[in-house]
Amino acid sequence: ELKVEQNPLFLSMQEGKNYTIYCNYSTTSDRLYWYRQDPGKSLESLFVLLSNGAVKQEGRLMASLDTKARLSTLHITAAVHDLSATYFCAVVNFGNEKLTFGTGTRLTIIP
Amino acid sequence: EPEVTQTPSHQVTQMGQEVILRCVPISNHLYFYWYRQILGQKVEFLVSFYNNEISEKSEIFDDQFSVERPDGSNFTLKIRSTKLEDSAMYFCASSGTEVYEQYFGPGTRLTVT
Numbered sequence: 122e123l124k125v126e127q128n129p130l131f132l133s134m135q136e137g138k139n140y141t142i143y144c145n146y147s148t149t150s151d152r153l154y155w156y157r158q159d160p161g162k163s164l165e166s167l168f169v170l171l172s173n174g175a176v177k178q179e180g181r182l183m184a185s186l187d188t189k190a191r192l193s194t195l196h197i198t199a200a201v202h203d204l205s206a207t208y209f210c211a212v213v214n215f216g217n218e219k220l221t222f223g224t225g226t227r228l229t230i231i232p
Numbered sequence: 233e234p235e236v237t238q239t240p241s242h243q244v245t246q247m248g249q250e251v252i253l254r255c256v257p258i259s260n261h262l263y264f265y266w267y268r269q270i271l272g273q274k275v276e277f278l279v280s281f282y283n284n285e286i287s288e289k290s291e292i293f294d295d296q297f298s299v300e301r302p303d304g305s306n307f308t309l310k311i312r313s314t315k316l317e318d319s320a321m322y323f324c325a326s327s328g329t330e331v332y333e334q335y336f337g338p339g340t341r342l343t344v345t
Contacts, residue, residue, distance in 0.1 A: 164336040217288050222275040
């Protein structure tokens with residue numbers, strides 16, 4: 122059974138600082154997704170990572186995928202308050218399209 | 233930009249009642265999904281649907297749950313006899329022929345009292 126773990130679960134950081142969220146998964150997969158969720162809202166797609174070594178950047182967020190280590194990272198550069206949200210990674214099982222989500226990282230940016 | 237829509241946004245029901253949650257996927261998409269999120273927890277897969285049949289379902293999706301695509305646009309999730317533990321946010325998602333990305337609807341908050 123595919124398991125997806127994120128750490129940290131909670132992250133409180135000051136504006137302007139850099140930090141990284143980690144996503145580990147237990148079985149082979151070739152696709153990994155990062156989503157953002159604001160309180161009471163739906164899931165907003167941030168990145169789709171399709172292959173080993175994939176790196177994508179959008180604004181202050183950068184995601185990477187290492188399929189051999191079964192690890193993805195979401196790096197936040199010079200955090201600003203409006204990045205406060207919960208971030209989920211999700212992995213697709215081979216042979217189907219079911220998304221298995223991580224536990225989520227609740228990020229709070231402090232002015 | 234096309235988007236997935238869901239109705240109602242919030243449904244309150246009594247334990248034992250039937251509820252139907254409705255979704256309109258993006259019009260040219262072929263794959264449809266339901267997920268749920270209990271308050272404060274992670275998102276959990278319920279069921280996927282393709283070519284008018286269930287392609288996969290989770291352990292959560294027991295005999296109390298069913299899905300249907302009654303016409304060319306709607307995709308519904310029915311819970312026959314709701315339990316307190318069914319209280320959650322239910323998200324519908326759809327993906328196109330390249331299935332690389334699932335687009336999520338705004339969710340229906342189901343409260344069972």
